[in-house]
Amino acid sequence: MNQLIKNNLLGIKELSLQEIDLIFETADYFKDVINRSIKRVPSLRDITIANIFFENSTRTKLSFELAEKRLSADVINFSSSSSSVKKGETLIDTVNNILSMKVDMIVIRHSSPGAPHFLAKHIDSKIVNAGDGTHEHPTQALLDAYSIRERLGYIEGKKVVIIGDILHSRVAISNIFALQKLGAEVMVCGPATLIPKYIRTLGVKVELDIKKALNWCDAANILRIQLERQRMPYFPSLREYTLYYGVNEEIVKELDKEIIILHPGPINRGIEITSRVADADNALILDQVENGVAIRMAVLYLLASK
Ligand code: ASP
Secondary structure: OOOOOOOOEOOOOOOOHHHHHHHHHHHHHHHHHHOOOOOOOOOOOOOEEEEEEOOOOOHHHHHHHHHHHHOOOEEEEEEHHHOHHHHOOOHHHHHHHHHHOOOOEEEEEEOOOOHHHHHHHHOOOEEEEEEEOOOEOHHHHHHHHHHHHHHHOOOOOOEEEEEOOOOOOHHHHHHHHHHHHOOOEEEEEOOHHHOOHHHHHHOOEEEOOHHHHHHHOOEEEEOOOOHHHOOOOOOOOHHHHHHHHOEOHHHHHOOOOOOEEEOOOOOOEOOOEOHHHHOOOOEOHHHHHHHHHHHHHHHHHHHHOO
8 A cells, every 4th residue: 555545634544554654664764854954845735734723732743844844835823812703704615625725634623523624524625633622633643653663662462541531532533543553552541530431332452540550551651631622520620630539659669560651732741640650761752753744744745645
């Protein structure tokens, strides 16, 4: 396989294992490129990409922008806080106006689950989902899995636990799909109120005891508590969450083996993870950020070359 099947990357659910492998192979090549002294290739010259972000972002937005620039694309950025969305314009009108300026590809982040899928039905452009509400965040899951593969050598048969606010996390859902397609065993761990009831139907294990979960896994992906999405209290206090589900150096030291630690960011130091754990050698957090650029270059390149 040397091409993606669809014109869009809306979610991991729609990707085949072969397509994920193709993205990883292409990212291997781009990772070499971004580590050279001349980091730019002409692959997307004359392609214009609009990054339209209706929700806050640091890493994802910068990472897409840098990936586009490293591929020599022309880039325009739009953020809803400073746009006519505030004046009542619809999503489709906003995007159609952007496309009239001869834009070839849209990278969209939106707080509504399904927004990129809705756009894909109504507009004629290549679309990459940069996170849609609590639904999917495909490039995050690809870079997480890629970082595990890079550190552990392969993913098939590895055990990965995702810890924290599974209920509100698009990173959790996309990671589950990606890791399972790549042959990993997946567990989720967190307070029962933050674990959706349907999760077992996806074929993942559920563990409420963090020590058992960490002892089971080869890799732990630790999530932020998504307070901005919580409309009611799911646990008594952040202090209590940290007491029961925060990953600290004592718990990690007591494990029988060394595990690797991932976090999609932004980190809340001292809440879901302590600084000692986040900054240790077995934490891949900054590798994830580096790999994010290579993964996004691969996705954009493969979509543009269709
Ligand atoms: N950066 C990730 C996301 O956009 C994780 C997070 O915000 O906690 O979903």
